Amino acid sequence: MVDKAKDAIALLKADHRAVADLFEKFKATTSKSKQKSLATEICTELVIHTMIEEEIFYPALKGKIENDLLDESYVEHDGAKLLIGQIVASEPGEDFYEAKVSVLSEEIEHHVHEEEMPKEGMFAQARATDVDLVALGASMAARKEELKAQFKSEGLPTPTSRTLKPVEIELGEPVA
Numbered sequence: 001m002v003d004k005a006k007d008a009i010a011l012l013k014a015d016h017r018a019v020a021d022l023f024e025k026f027k028a029t030t031s032k033s034k035q036k037s038l039a040t041e042i043c044t045e046l047v048i049h050t051m052i053e054e055e056i057f058y059p060a061l062k063g064k065i066e067n068d069l070l071d072e073s074y075v076e077h078d079g080a081k082l083l084i085g086q087i088v089a090s091e092p093g094e095d096f097y098e099a100k101v102s103v104l105s106e107e108i109e110h111h112v113h114e115e116e117m118p119k120e121g122m123f124a125q126a127r128a129t130d131v132d133l134v135a136l137g138a139s140m141a142a143r144k145e146e147l148k149a150q151f152k153s154e155g156l157p158t159p160t161s162r163t164l165k166p167v168e169i170e171l172g173e174p175v176a
Helices: 008-028 030-060 069-088 096-114 122-127 133-155
Strands: none
Touching: 008 030, 008 096, 008 122, 008 133, 030 069, 030 096, 030 122, 030 133, 069 096, 069 122, 096 122
């Protein structure tokens, strides 16, 4: 029997539930200070989660699960990182602040669905491989604790994109 406390998939699913709970708390409050606190916690959790997936989990699965799933996951992470950067640089009460958190929630919900889908999802495919998910989970848990300590002392770093190319974008007049 797999020790679920150290299993990589159990660790990632626990992260998914924790972030979903934070999004629900965000939706339930109108307090600007509570929104800021929750949004900061959401963004921190998501940056850590994406880092452990991209540094440890996804590379361990490369060539063992459908490449399209991995490719889409990296791109979905990068889309989320764009919103995370926008949220971290804003304040509650600013135009589109709550909308950005809401859209981030929807993007994460979609990403989680694709990872957790029975049979064809990433986690189901990972379970069918020869990857030692318990050892992988231990590595991920250790890296997660390291990142939490680092971010606590140094602050949240600028998210790193792995799939996006620099493009010119013209910023128009703000929506009134």
